[in-house]
Structures are given as C-alpha cells and as structure tokens.
Amino acid sequence: MANQKENLIHGGKKTEQMQKLVEKLNDYAYHYYTLDNPLVSDKEYDALYEELEALEEETGMQLQNSPTRRVGGEPLEKFEPHRHIRPLLSLDKSKSVEDLRDWETRMKRILANDTESATEPLEYVVEYKFDGLTLSLTYEKGELVQGASRGNGEVGEGILEQVKTIKSIPLSIPHQGTLEVQGEGLMALSVLEEYNKNAKTPLKNARNGAAGALRNLDPKVTATRNLDAFFYHINYYEDRGFKSHMEMIQFLKDQRLPVDPHIYLCKNMEAVIEKIEALEKTIKDLDYLTDGIVIKVNNLKTREKLGYTQKFPRWAMAYKFEAQEMTTLLRDVIWQVGRTGKLTPTAILEPVEIGGVTVGRATLNNYGDIQRKDVKVGCQVWLRRSNDVIPEIMGVVKESCGEAEEIEKPVNCPACGTEVVEKGAHIFCPNSLSCKPQLVSRISHFSSRDAMDIEGLSEKITEQLHDEVGLRGIADLYRLEYEDLIQLERFGDKKTKNILAAIEDSKDCALSQFVYALGIPNVGRKTAKDLARHYKTLENLRKAEVEELISLGDIGEIVARSVVDFFQEERIKESIDALLAAGVNPKPETPPGNGNLSGVENTEGDKSLAEEHPFYGKTMVITGSFQHFSSRKEIQTYLEEAGAKVTGSVSKKTDILIVGEDPGSKLQKAERLQAEGAEIEILTESEFIEKKGT
Ligand SMILES: NC(=O)c1ccc[n+]([C@@H]2O[C@H](COP(=O)([O-])OP(=O)(O)OC[C@H]3O[C@@H](n4cnc5c(N)ncnc54)[C@H](O)[C@@H]3O)[C@@H](O)[C@H]2O)c1
Numbered sequence: 001m002a003n004q005k006e007n008l009i010h011g012g013k014k015t016e017q018m019q020k021l022v023e024k025l026n027d028y029a030y031h032y033y034t035l036d037n038p039l040v041s042d043k044e045y046d047a048l049y050e051e052l053e054a055l056e057e058e059t060g061m062q063l064q065n066s067p068t069r070r071v072g073g074e075p076l077e078k079f080e081p082h083r084h085i086r087p088l089l090s091l092d093k094s095k096s097v098e099d100l101r102d103w104e105t106r107m108k109r110i111l112a113n114d115t116e117s118a119t120e121p122l123e124y125v126v127e128y129k130f131d132g133l134t135l136s137l138t139y140e141k142g143e144l145v146q147g148a149s150r151g152n153g154e155v156g157e158g159i160l161e162q163v164k165t166i167k168s169i170p171l172s173i174p175h176q177g178t179l180e181v182q183g184e185g186l187m188a189l190s191v192l193e194e195y196n197k198n199a200k201t202p203l204k205n206a207r208n209g210a211a212g213a214l215r216n217l218d219p220k221v222t223a224t225r226n227l228d229a230f231f232y233h234i235n236y237y238e239d240r241g242f243k244s245h246m247e248m249i250q251f252l253k254d255q256r257l258p259v260d261p262h263i264y265l266c267k268n269m270e271a272v273i274e275k276i277e278a279l280e281k282t283i284k285d286l287d288y289l290t291d292g293i294v295i296k297v298n299n300l301k302t303r304e305k306l307g308y309t310q311k312f313p314r315w316a317m318a319y320k321f322e323a324q325e326m327t328t329l330l331r332d333v334i335w336q337v338g339r340t341g342k343l344t345p346t347a348i349l350e351p352v353e354i355g356g357v358t359v360g361r362a363t364l365n366n367y368g369d370i371q372r373k374d375v376k377v378g379c380q381v382w383l384r385r386s387n388d389v390i391p392e393i394m395g396v397v398k399e400s401c402g403e404a405e406e407i408e409k410p411v412n413c414p415a416c417g418t419e420v421v422e423k424g425a426h427i428f429c430p431n432s433l434s435c436k437p438q439l440v441s442r443i444s445h446f447s448s449r450d451a452m453d454i455e456g457l458s459e460k461i462t463e464q465l466h467d468e469v470g471l472r473g474i475a476d477l478y479r480l481e482y483e484d485l486i487q488l489e490r491f492g493d494k495k496t497k498n499i500l501a502a503i504e505d506s507k508d509c510a511l512s513q514f515v516y517a518l519g520i521p522n523v524g525r526k527t528a529k530d531l532a533r534h535y536k537t538l539e540n541l542r543k544a545e546v547e548e549l550i551s552l553g554d555i556g557e558i559v560a561r562s563v564v565d566f567f568q569e570e571r572i573k574e575s576i577d578a579l580l581a582a583g584v585n586p587k588p589e590t591p592p593g594n595g596n597l598s599g600v601e602n603t604e605g606d607k608s609l610a611e612e613h614p615f616y617g618k619t620m621v622i623t624g625s626f627q628h629f630s631s632r633k634e635i636q637t638y639l640e641e642a643g644a645k646v647t648g649s650v651s652k653k654t655d656i657l658i659v660g661e662d663p664g665s666k667l668q669k670a671e672r673l674q675a676e677g678a679e680i681e682i683l684t685e686s687e688f689i690e691k692k693g694t
C-alpha cells in the first residue's frame with residue numbers, strides 16, 4: 001500500500017517535471033524552427049530533450065504535445081503549404097562509437113527474422129551532416145515546380161522563389177517523371193564572415209543565416225545571402241526504384257543537382273568508425289557548418305525492412321560532433337591594454353564548457369563590434385569556439401537582456417588613466433612609455449634575446465619593478481641598484497647580481513640590436529639590421545627621412561613613415577636620450593678588432609658573393625666561450641649577415657657547431673648525433689677563424 005502511494009506521488013511529480021520540460025522545449029523549438037532565432041544552444045536543448053526522453057522511458061508515458069512525438073516545427077502560415085509526397089523525418093542521434101555498435105546490433109536483431117538479409121553484412125554510407133535548412137524540391141516533366149521546407153515533416157512551407165535564388169539548383173533536369181529530392185540549404189562560412197563584416201545586425205551562425213534567408217517572404221533578401229545547397233536523398237521517384245543509396249546519389253549527380261563530394265561507401269561498421277575519425281579531423285577545413293556525420297544503410301531493400309519510428313528512420317543515424325556553440329551569461333567587459341597601447345574589450349563570462357574546454361573569457365574585437373552585436377552586460381550571449389581560435393561572442397539572446405547594462409566606451413586608459421585616443425575602429429592609450437602593460441611588454445621585447453639580450457628579466461620581474469621599485473621607463477633599468485632588487489620577493493644575492501650584470505653588459509650592444517630593441521612599429525629584426533648597416537650610427541638614423549629610407553630598397557612607405565614618426569615623437573626622443581645618458585652605447589655593425597668580423601659587408605647587394613660564403617645557408621649553433629670574440633652574440637651577428645641561421649640547440653638539422661672553451665652538453669649531443677650518422681661539422685674557435693677567412 002505504502003509503496004503504491006509513493007509511486008503515485010512520485011508519478012505526479014514526474015508528470016509535472018515532464019510537463020515543464022515539454023513546455024520549455026516547445027518554446028525553444030518554436031524560436032529555433034519557426035523564428036530561426038534560437039534562445040539556447042543545441043547542446044543545452046539536447047540536454048533537456050534527453051532528460052525528457054529518460055523520464056518518458058521511466059514512466060512509460062509520453063505527453064500529447066511532447067517534442068519526442070514530432071518532427072520540426074509548425075509551418076508559418078504566411079507561406080503556401082506544401083504537403084510532402086512522403087513525410088520527411090528527423091534523425092536518431094549517437095555520440096559515441098558504442099552508440100553506433102548498439103545501433104547495428106538493434107538492426108541485426110530486426111533483420112534476423114528475415115532469411116534473405118540475415119546473413120548479408122550491413123554496408124553503410126557516410127556523409128557530412130551539414131547544418132542549414134532542410135530543403136525539398138519537386139520536379140515535374142523536367143521542371144522545378146516546388147521548393148519547400150521540412151516544416152512539421154508532413155507539411156512544409158512553399159518557398160520556391162526563395163529556393164530559386166540558389167544558383168546551383170537546376171530549374172530543369174533531364175528526368176521527366178515526378179521527383180521529390182531532399183537536401184540542405186546552406187550559407188558558406190566564408191559568405192557568413194563576409195556578410196557579417198558589413199551587416200547592420202550580424203548573423204549569429206550559418207544555420208540561422210540560411211534558414212532565416214530561405215524563410216524570408218522577400219526572395220530578394222534571400223538572394224543577397226548567396227546560399228548554396230547539397231542534395232542527398234530521393235524521397236519520391238515515379239516509376240522506378242533504386243537498389244542503393246550510392247545509385248541514388250549517382251542519379252542526383254546525373255540530374256546536375258549539387259551533391260557534396262564527400263560521400264563514402266563503407267563495407268562494415270569498423271570502416272564507418274575509421275571514416276568518422278578521419279572526417280572529424282577535416283571539418284575545420286570545410287567552408288560549411290557541420291554538426292556531425294550521418295551514417296545510412298546503403299541497401300534500400302534493407303532500409304524498407306528496417307522501417308521507421310514515429311520520428312526517424314531506423315536505417316540512419318546521426319553521429320554528433322562536440323558542440324562549438326553555447327550561450328552563457330556576460331558578467332562584465334574589461335578593456336585590456338596591449339603592447340601597442342590598443343585597448344581590446346574582453347568579455348568575462350559565466351564559465352561554460354565548449355568542446356571539452358571551459359571558457360571564461362572571450363574577445364569582442366572593438367567597440368563597433370559591441371554596438372553592432374548589441375552586447376550588454378547581463379545578457380545571455382552566443383559563444384563560438386571554432387577549432388583553436390580564441391572564443392568569440394557572436395551576438396546576444398535579446399529576450400534575455402531585461403535590465404542589462406550598456407557597455408561604455410572608455411575615456412581613460414584602465415591601466416594608467418591617460419585619456420585615450422581613437423584611430424579608426426580601435427582605441428589606444430597614447431602613454432606608450434610608462435603605461436604599465438605597455439611598459440612591461442616593451443621591456444620584455446627590449447630585453448629579449450635578439451634585442452638587448454638581458455637574461456633573467458622576465459615579465460613578472462618587470463611587473464615587480466614597476467610596482468615596487470617605481471620603474472617607469474626603459475632607461476630606469478640602467479639606474480637599478482643592488483638595494484632595489486635584493487628587497488624583492490624571491491631575490492637572493494646571486495639572482496640580483498646576475499640581473500644587474502646582464503643589464504650592465506647590455507649597454508655594449510650592436511646598433512642593429514638596439515634598433516630592434518626599441519620596438520619601432522613595423523620594424524623587425526631584418527629591417528633593424530638593414531637600417532643599422534646603412535646608417536652606421538644612431539645619430540644618423542634618428543635624422544633619417546621618408547624618401548631616403550624608401551630609396552634603400554627593402555623598405556616600403558609604411559615602414560619608412562613609422563620609423564620617422566617614431567624618432568620624432570617627443571616622449572621617444574626623451575627616452576632614447578635617457579638610455580644614451582645611462583651609458584647604453586650602440587656600436588656600428590662592423591667593429592674592428594681581433595675577431596675582425598667585417599668582410600661580409602662587401603657582399604651587400606651582391607648575391608652571388610654572399611652565396612659563396614662558407615656559412616651561407618647553414619644552420620649553426622655556437623657554444624662555449626671564445627678568446628677572439630667579445631661574445632657569442634658577435635659571432636652570431638656575423639654568421640647571420642653571412643646568410644647562416646643560428647639556432648639555440650643542436651638537432652639533426654644542425655650543419656655546423658662552433659665550440660669555444662667549456663662547451664658542455666651541446667657538444668655531447670652533436671657527437672652523439674654524429675655517431676648516429678648525422679652530418680654535423682664541429683669547429684673549434686681556430687678552425688672557425690680559418691674557415692671564415694678574413
Ligand atoms: N537550439 C534550440 O533551441 C533547438 C531547438 C530545437 C532543435 N534544435 C536542434 O535541432 C536538432 C533536432 O533535430 P532536427 O530533426 O531538426 O534535425 P536532426 O538533427 O535530427 O537532423 C535531421 C536533419 O539533418 C539534416 N541533414 C544534414 N545532412 C544530412 C544528410 N547527409 N543526410 C540526412 N539528413 C541530413 C536534414 O536537414 C535533416 O532534416 C537537434 O540537434 C537540436 O539540438 C535546437
């Protein structure tokens with residue numbers, strides 16, 4: 001008795017739960033199918049749907065209006081209804097290889113009763129599951145007479161004029177009998193991207209882009225979206241049947257209907273699984289949105305025997321990929337300052353999982369982007385993570401915004417408070433020298449290996465120096481004293497001395513190193529070298545003019561302007577003067593002396609001579625300390641000018657290793673590789689001097 005009562009109570013609770021789920025799902029489905037404007041991501045919808053399915057299974061009950069009984073959504077009355085010759089159904093779904101094997105077992109069980117097919121192995125066709133709008137085309141006497149959406153599966157919307165704007169769909173075909181074919185109307189991802197660049201209201205994704213365009217009353221609007229379509233099924237074919245799916249596909253091709261080239265016949269389930277694994281890796285290369293793979297039994301007679309449930313065929317299965325889209329709450333927007341001073345709006349999100357990764361931040365490009373997408377703090381936003389790029393906010397769920405807060409355009413730099421300036425679509429903090437994030441990234445560039453090569457000066461330490469020692473400009477580095485550093489957290493005597501020594505050593509640098517270290521916009525290592533080589537001294541370079549720079553050959557107008565503007569900026573002038581006053585002494589490229597590394601200079605502009613150089617094109621490593629050269633850097637600079645590539649570690653790709661005194665592990669590694677058959681030449685300092693000649 002007690003048990004029965006409990007059951008009733010529970011049963012009541014479960015019905016209530018089911019009712020709530022049904023209502024919610026139906027509301028979501030209405031926004032998705034009928035309005036082409038979903039409120040939640042597919043992943044969220046599917047999770048609720050699965051919850052409902054489980055409850056239905058548990059209770060053995062299915063509510064009258066349950067979405068598990070129905071296909072799609074109701075057709076819109078504004079379109080002329082089209083009754084499909086045979087109903088268009090949905091697809092059963094699987095998420096794992098085990099699901100697929102279970103499906104095969106279920107089919108085999110059904111077929112076991114049938115003597116003809118019981119012994120035959122099941123052969124499958126594997127296709128992409130493109131995500132757009134289901135399309136049904138009707139041809140009569142060779143003419144396209146109707147184009148329709150799937151609607152509720154029985155009745156769709158007549159959208160012939162809209163369908164006709166898809167250029168790849170033939171208006172007439174060779175076949176004369178009545179024919180109804182199915183496919184997917186699609187918006188290519190490249191078209192979506194292009195469209196969104198100029199659209200007043202950007203589209204959230206390619207699926208809604210295609211569905212919204214095809215179900216727009218005005219075919220002119222449809223035409224502007226530049227849609228495509230692929231066809232994959234014949235629903236009705238007068239007078240004749242096909243034996244297999246592949247035959248059907250061939251017929252579609254013969255009629256010149258667009259067919260996706262990636263359709264594969266697989267001899268068994270193992271082959272299907274292998275194919276899926278291969279295809280999953282290629283989706284990032286496709287220009288169409290896919291949400292999975294469809295696997296179908298190839299033999300059409302077998303299909304008939306397997307039949308249909310009320311919602312989908314038993315002979316087909318969708319294999320869903322990890323979702324790339326989610327909706328989540330936008331909690332805040334912060335403006336981050338980059339190395340160039342650019343302020344980038346970064347969205348702080350209620351963390352969500354997309355494709356196995358938890359995402360808590362996303363980019364919003366710029367202020368214009370925020371306005372066009374109508375993003376506000378407190379809204380649910382659409383988040384997309386495609387492949388490995390930074391997650392992006394595609395738009396908002398308008399219905400969720402309520403009291404949401406406008407995002408304001410910053411007036412002052414969030415890091416240093418300086419008034420910002422606008423350049424085109426972007427906002428910048430002009431305080432390039434002492435704004436903390438700019439200073440930190442500037443110093444980390446300044447001290448990097450190819451620049452001033454100050455070892456040990458990490459970003460973290462630079463931040464400490466900014467916060468605790470009051471470092472406000474690059475030149476301040478050269479004023480640091482033992483007492484400043486030793487008081488910092490995790491600093492001991494040795495570390496302090498090492499960093500101070502590295503800073504001191506960097507004063508003695510090559511002009512090209514210094515020019516590169518300054519971080520002039522658009523000036524990389526190569527240009528820095530070209531400039532240093534041509535101008536010889538910093539004083540000359542600081543006076544350079546645009547025309548003169550362009551006349552050097554390798555330098556274009558943008559770079560030339562950028563160099564001239566840089567040296568003219570008042571703050572930069574002060575900063576460079578401060579560096580020179582602190583003792584930084586950039587030397588001309590070709591220092592005379594024992595090592596005498598000049599000589600390559602002559603080859604400038606004369607390629608054949610450069611190519612004859614013994615180190616031209618070689619991959620080289622330098623290790624140990626040297627007697628005839630001031631530093632390894634000096635040798636490196638020489639080698640690079642001779643056309644060699646100098647790397648930091650020995651590998652099979654290394655051609656030559658130059659060893660000084662106390663060479664260490666690099667020599668051991670080179671010797672081991674030699675023993676294994678690698679052709680690495682090992683040169684001592686004197687052998688190197690001899691080989692390079694004068
Ligand atoms: N986000 C939401 O609010 C919301 C609401 C309702 C439904 N949905 C989503 O819609 C899906 C539900 O199902 P459905 O029935 O509309 O579609 P489905 O996922 O069951 O797939 C059936 C459709 O797949 C398409 N398809 C693409 N390539 C195909 C191929 N090679 N062979 C056969 N068909 C192919 C066809 O158009 C077909 O109609 C779910 O994934 C669900 O997440 C989302």
Ligand SMILES: [Zn+2]
Binds near residue numbers: 337417430431435
């Ligand atoms: Zn700033």
